[in-house]
Structure formats: C-alpha cells, structure tokens
Amino acid sequence: MSLEQRVRQARERLDAHVREIVHWHFSPETGTPFWLEKAKELPFDPLKDINSFDDLRKFPFFEDEWLRGGPVRRWVPKAYAQRPIYVFETGGTTGIPKSRIVVDDFRIDYEQFSDTLPEKYFPKGSNWLMLGPSGPRRLRLAVEHLCQYRGGICFCIDLDPRWVVKLIKKGWMEHLRAYQDHCIDQAMTILSAGHEIRCMFTTPKLLDALCKRLESENSSIEKAGITGIFCGGTEMTSQWIRFMIEEYLGPNVYIAPTYGNTLMGLAAAEMPTAEQNYKITYYAPEPRAVVQVVDFDDYDKVVPYGQTGRVLLTTLTREFFVPRFAERDEGERELPSEKYPWDGVSGVRPWRGIAAQTTVGVY
C-alpha cells in the first residue's frame, strides 16, 4: 500500500474514531457531565453534526482553565462512574492546579508507546529507573506501568517540581543546585545498588546532570549498564540531543525523545541521527490524540508542511475529550511517514507568546 493510501486509511480511521468518541461523551447514557452541560451552549448538536475530524472545528477552542477546580467528577463519563478514578495534575506551584481524571488511559497510552521502543535497547524484563517528577503526576504511574508491562520493576525517586519552580522564581539558585544534586544522589544510589537497571525515564535537564555526575566518577550511562533512555517532560533541541549522543551516550545507548503532557498521550519520535541533522519529529498516537500545527493568527488554518505554527492538540479517548486545545508550544509541521501515516511536528519549543515566562529548572 502506498503512503498516500495509508494516509487516507488513517484519516478514515480517525473520522470514525471521532464519531465514536463524540457520541460517547455527548450521549445521555455514557456522556461526561461537563460536555453534556456544555452541549446546551453549543449552536450545534454534537451527536448529529460531528461526523469527521474536520467537523471538530465547530467546537470552541478548549480552555485548560476549565480543568482548574472542582467538582472533578464532572469530568468522569457516566459509563465510568463506578470505576476507580485517578486524578493527575499539572501546574500548581501557586494556586489551584489543573486536574485530569483517568481510568486506564495512561496504561493504554504507555502500552502503545511501548510498541515503539526497540527491544535491543529496552529489553523485556529489565528493570527501570524513573528519574522524573513524583507526586500527583501521570508520569510517575505511567512509567512504572510501562516498566511493569514490559516485565520489569521500576525504581523511583522523590522529585517535587513545584518546589523547583518556586526555587527558580525566588532566585535561590544555590538551593536549586542542591535540590538537583539531591535528585541525582537518589539516582546514583539506585544505580549503585545492584538492581540491574537497563532502562530509564528522565527529563533533559536531569539527564544532563546524571551524565555529568557519572562522568565525574569516571563512569557513564553505558558503564552504569543503561542501554535505553525514554526522555521527555521538557523541550529537547536538536543541538541538545546531538550533544547528548555524541558526548555522553555514545553509539550503544538509545534515546527515545517524546512529547506529551497530562492532557494527551505520548507522541513518539525515532531516534535522531546525524544524517537527519538530529531533527526530532514527533507523531501523536492517532487516533487517540491528534497534533496539528496551525497558523499563529488563525488556529483554524493548518500551516503548510515545513512551516512554523502553534501546536493544536485534540485528545479523543473514552475517558477524556479535549477538542482543539492550543498548546503552549510551537514547531514545524512535518509530513506523514510510513510508520506514522499522519502529520508530525518537529522543533517543538515554547510558544513565542509565553517563551520568556517558561520556567524549566531541575526538571
């Protein structure tokens, strides 16, 4: 089948998925209280008028402020009312964080992501280190589930990113370094304890710090026994990943960059290579989530391939429906690939409208 046919087929699957998910969230039997209430304000009937992905343009842009504060049950679809519910939070350094309810999505998303990891570098049955944020975050449980799904046991550290953001805002840089050292100390302890850890999740800054610490102790990621790194959480540039591969990881360690957040699943990328100038191109896990790159001044308009725009996210799962959420990121629109026959996004970085305010510290 040609790429063109695969793209068309993926689009048909997406349209069908949109119909199913919208019906799920807006039907009185299974629907989500928030959306059932919202439907009363809408000038159209989602059950009749949404038949394709393009029809989602009829919805207003999703406002993440809707996720701040309770009652959180309004986000639980009626069909899941009796199921155990997790709540994952984003933000929250000051004020009320945004909350997202989850039943199984994090498991489904990370199991799908698991299929993208090469067995050679992420061997089944191997133990993992979760060197990332703890607390009320999806990542903590999701990485542990990913590890368990692959037959391993996951070791975790304590890391409170809200405290990190406070340290940066207060300008307490010595404390920031001390806290980062505290996190790396925990990781070093786990790595030195004979747990046969082969894989890890970490963020770019923590990977920088871990590599530097290992090198200062005449070790390295490879010498520590790690062969696969799943990296995400904050922006990764081509220069950073090139530096990491060339100078710290070497040819025997695989790094899998990812893009995602609590509202969506996990967009995966192939390992960047010198031949491709270390370009990192992410593909959302369609049809469960769709990433579009849209015009800065008109979010209804997708930019041409190779052009820059703001990232517009749509999440389409039975647990959570997020139509057209303008992410705080921008990037370049990328062509579909054989593996991912839908649009991708590269060069993801903080959206220019808020770039100066973005705080990225230890984590």
Next chain:
Amino acid sequence: MLHIPISRWGEPYKSMEADPVVHFATGETLAEVSRANAALVERDMRHAWRARAVLREIPIRELLQMVKKAGQLYTEAELPLGDGSQTPEQFVRMQSATTGLPEHMCRFNMTKNKFVLENMDKILDSLTRGLDLDFLTRGYGVESRGVPVSYQAQSPVLGLVLPSNSPGVHTLWLPIIPMQIGLVLKPGPQEPWTPYRMANAFIQAGVPRQAIAIYPGQGDIGAAVLNSCPKSLIFGGQATVEQYKGNPRVQAHGPGFSKIILGDDEVDNWEAYLDMMVDSIFVNSGRGCINCSGIWVSRHGRKIAEAIAERIGPVEPLPPDDPKSALAAFTVAGQAEGVWAAIETDLKEPGVHHCTERFGPRLVKRERCAYLRPVIVYCEGPDKAIAKKEYMFPFATVVECPQEQMLAKIGPTLVCSAVTRHPKFQRELADATHIDRLNIGPIPTIQLNWLQPHEGNIVDFLFRARAFQFDPKMVAI
C-alpha cells in the same frame, strides 16, 4: 552568511542551532551565531584547570607583552571571525549596527580597550599594590621587606556574562589573562563582536587558545556559566544585582546611579562646572554605569537643570555613521517606549519639572528601532521617585537637597564626583560606604583612572591573601 561558532577552549564548534545578529536599522542579518546548550558549557568546565595551567607556563611579563600586542591587533589587524575575517572598520560597523551605538563611539571604545591593554603592566602593578607578579604564578613569595605573602587563585577561570548594550564594559575583563586566569565568555546577544575579536587578538598575539572559551546562547547559558565557574562577573539590571548580592562567587555589575554633588561652598559657582556636568551625563550617549544620572545641590537646582537642558535638549538622532551622531538607538523592540512611559509616569509627581520638554518630543520612533533624546528633570526635593532612576540614554535629574541630608538620601552610587573644599564634608564623603568610586573636585564621572579598582578590586576577587610559612631548606624562593 558569516557563521560564528562556539569556541570550546579554542576549538570551533558549530551548533545545530544559530541565532541571527541583525542590523538595527536595516534589518539585514549580519551574521549567525551558534547557540550553545547549557550541558555543553558545564561539561567543558572539566578543562577549566587546563586554562590556568597553560597560562602559568608563560611568565606574566611575557603575557603582558602578548596583551600589548593583542591591543594593537585588536585595533589594527584583520582578524579571523568564524568562517570569515573582520577588519577593524568592519568591527566598528557591525558593533554599531547591532548595539545602536554610533560608529565613532565604537571606535572610541576600541581605543579605550587598546589603552588598557597597552598599559596592563601599570594597571596590574596598581591593582596588586606593587606585588611581584611571579607571586601570582607561584602562589607565594617573599616581599622585599622580608615578609612572606601568599595569594591563592580562587578559580582557574573567570566566567563573564556580558551585556549587549555597552561595549565599554569589556575593559573589566582584559586584565584576567595576564593574571594567568582563563576566560569563559558568554557574549551579549547583540554584541558577540568584542569577545570574539578580543579572543582572536589574544590568540594571534600568542595566548594559548585553550585559555579562552566563548559560549553564545540564551539565558540558560548565562546560568550555566555562573553555575560552573567558581568566580564570575555578570552584567544586568538592578534585579540581577539584587539576586547576586552577597554571593561570593558572583560580582554583579548593574546600574551605576553615578552622581555629581556640588557642595554648599561651591554651588554658587555652578556655571564653572557646567561642562563637567554635561559631559558626565552626555558622553557615550549616557549609556554607561559611570554616566551621571543625578546632580545633587542645595540650591540653584532649577537654573542648573535649565542650563544643562539648554545644552543637550536640542540634540537629535543622526545616522550611526555620522561623526556628529551623539545618541545611541534602542535596538530592542519596545524598550524605548517602555522607558519613556516610566519617565512620563514619574513626571506627573508634584515638584518634578521636565526641563527638556520645550525642545520637542523625546521619544523618536523609527521603523526598526527608537531613540530617546536627552531628558533633564528638576526635582524640588530628594524624595521624588524619579530622583532614584537611571536609564541608558542621556538622562539626569537635578535634585535639590540640603547638604546635611545628601549622603543619607543619594542611595547607592558607583561614581560620585563631589565638588567641595569643605574638610568635614570631604571626610563624610570618604566614609560613605554606599559610594564606590569617589572623585573630589570637578572630575567628570566618566573620567576613569585605569590604575584604580572598579566596583571591587578584580585581583581581590580572584586571589585570596592568606598566611604562608615555609622552611627555607625545603622551599626555594
């Protein structure tokens, strides 16, 4: 397109990302500069010790000859720059084009840097109070009066987070190499020119390339430099100064709030000091921390303000290559507008009088930049909000304040030129710890004596005097 790579201890490194350096008036991209990543900077600091080691292999007297030669190369030679080269005239044009400074001021800054390099032996002799410079190499020695002394380097390198807007500050780091301390430079985004040109001049003059690293980039690079160098200088605004106050690793250079005080005994002769006051406010487009931003007098304030306004109020922006151009452009979008809005707010306070208003609008907007024409403000009393302000263009307040209250009211002052013969007032001025550089007499605030320390002695910042005892049978000195 000229590409300027990162310099990793002299080894060029082209980043996957680059930032354009753009002409403020035409929008033309003059060069692209590789953008470093923070982890690269931090990892390179493994070799910081080597920077000092290679410099210590060269006697300081030889390094002094090299920097003298570097001064000549810097001002006269075509030097390598990235994947091309740069003549002195190209340097002037590029620096003017990105910082907004008129070209003749850029040329003047070159001669200032050259002067410092050529007189480095005298400067180090003064800053070390006549120390045998070999003691810095060895770490200890015995003075001619027979007293053992030891000066221990506190860092193999000095980190510098440099500004975009004031090429004059580069004189501060020129004495570092001859003290056998390496340099880790993070250039200002709009002024990569001086760090690269000076580094290349040093290298051409014989300084080992492993002694200097240059990491252009964004804010995270400044943080990485400060994080990984045991001693650093940073240039920034008041917030930066406050943030690093009391941090022994960092010397923060911010606004100067430099002032002129006319004592009660001399204020009636104010007309005799008008040239000195005008020069202090106006030279170098008022952009330096040593430019005067406040004139404090007990009487005649209004007349003084009007007289200064008469001299500089009519000045208008001219093209940067015009030899008469006296005003630097604001090249960061929105900055001039923001400054002017803040001034307008302060001008509304009762007892505050805008003396340059009659010479026409102050904010002049151009297609890609803006100018602020000189602003002179008369304040009836010392507690007006605008009396505590400093901006990077010819701006000054003339503040009326009883002499006995002046030192309590002036606030932090980098340069204070006090015109008074009164011994008691002179003593109070000498004792005022919030004054850094003190001039007694009609000395323009912008007139620096290079043999004297600036905002702390750089030698004291980099070397710690400590006790040292030795057995002459074991240590040959």
